[in-house]
Amino acid sequence: MNIQSNAVRRIMRHPAAEGGLSTGAASASFAAPGDVRPNRIDETFRRIGEQGGTALIPFLTVGDPDIETTLEIIERLEDAGADILELGVPYSDPLADGPVIQRASSRALQQLITVRTCLDIAKKSRERGVNMPFVLFTYYNPVLQMGLDEFFDQASAHGISGLIIPDVPYEESGELLERADQAGIALIPLVAPTSSERIERILNNGRGFVYCVSSLGVTGERASFHEGVDAFIRDVKSRTELPVAVGFGISSREQVERFSELCDGVVVGSAIVRTIESLIPDLMNADKREDALLQIRKFVAELKV
Numbered sequence: 001m002n003i004q005s006n007a008v009r010r011i012m013r014h015p016a017a018e019g020g021l022s023t024g025a026a027s028a029s030f031a032a033p034g035d036v037r038p039n040r041i042d043e044t045f046r047r048i049g050e051q052g053g054t055a056l057i058p059f060l061t062v063g064d065p066d067i068e069t070t071l072e073i074i075e076r077l078e079d080a081g082a083d084i085l086e087l088g089v090p091y092s093d094p095l096a097d098g099p100v101i102q103r104a105s106s107r108a109l110q111q112l113i114t115v116r117t118c119l120d121i122a123k124k125s126r127e128r129g130v131n132m133p134f135v136l137f138t139y140y141n142p143v144l145q146m147g148l149d150e151f152f153d154q155a156s157a158h159g160i161s162g163l164i165i166p167d168v169p170y171e172e173s174g175e176l177l178e179r180a181d182q183a184g185i186a187l188i189p190l191v192a193p194t195s196s197e198r199i200e201r202i203l204n205n206g207r208g209f210v211y212c213v214s215s216l217g218v219t220g221e222r223a224s225f226h227e228g229v230d231a232f233i234r235d236v237k238s239r240t241e242l243p244v245a246v247g248f249g250i251s252s253r254e255q256v257e258r259f260s261e262l263c264d265g266v267v268v269g270s271a272i273v274r275t276i277e278s279l280i281p282d283l284m285n286a287d288k289r290e291d292a293l294l295q296i297r298k299f300v301a302e303l304k305v
């Protein structure tokens, strides 16, 4: 199938995601706060909300196991029904990540993946007809290394819609929020069951969507979640007009279905990264590559509710 037909196929599946076509939404279910320009993340949640669905938000580590494979996996994720994609910038000290994503970061760093590579991947994916909004996930150090001016100029130019920086607390994110707003990029806040009295201030400065962390600790598949997680998500939902997504530990359709009752989106990272990891030998084998890519697509398609 040539790229042109891929692009057509993708646009036909997500016409509203193009942003150029009206969804006919009389009232936005989820409005960007204040005068912040709505971006494609808002449109995506609104479209899915109107359909009574839940946004599926995969995370992958860019460049794991290599750049071309990441590009092909991104296409399969969209084909599988992913609605928004978290593009993870590999980092040498991923303090919030469990062993699966730590290993993926190490493999990607061996490919010399940088923030710029990740932005290039975003641009190349667009050229290949991928429509879903991209959320760049990065620790703060790579952004500092690049310089804030250059980072936001390049992120905006490469079509990044959202940004998650887990190691910058809300209290120190004033300049980042200002620059992200200027660049038209949603700085997505993370809230945890322990955020308590800080939640109000975090939500008041939220953009794009609110990322509820389901459990304490680091990323990684879980059989159970923080005991008060349902009440926590309901509380966050009651305090914001933004869409609310939950992540950390989610790895099965049953878990996605459970959380889709409570929120507007579900983030799945480690389970997808581990699936990719388990298939690396086949992904590197020309005779088995296509089947391995199909297995990744099937795994993710099973998570779409």
Ligand SMILES: O=P(O)(O)OC[C@@H](O)[C@@H](O)c1c[nH]c2ccccc12
Residues within 6 Å of the ligand: 059, 086, 088, 096, 097, 101, 137, 166, 190, 218, 219, 220, 221, 247, 248, 249, 250, 267, 268, 269, 270, 271
């Ligand atoms: O991997 P999990 O348990 O499915 O959780 C999502 C997570 O991968 C992704 O959102 C993420 C990757 N690294 C992070 C660090 C902090 C918060 C979130 C993240």
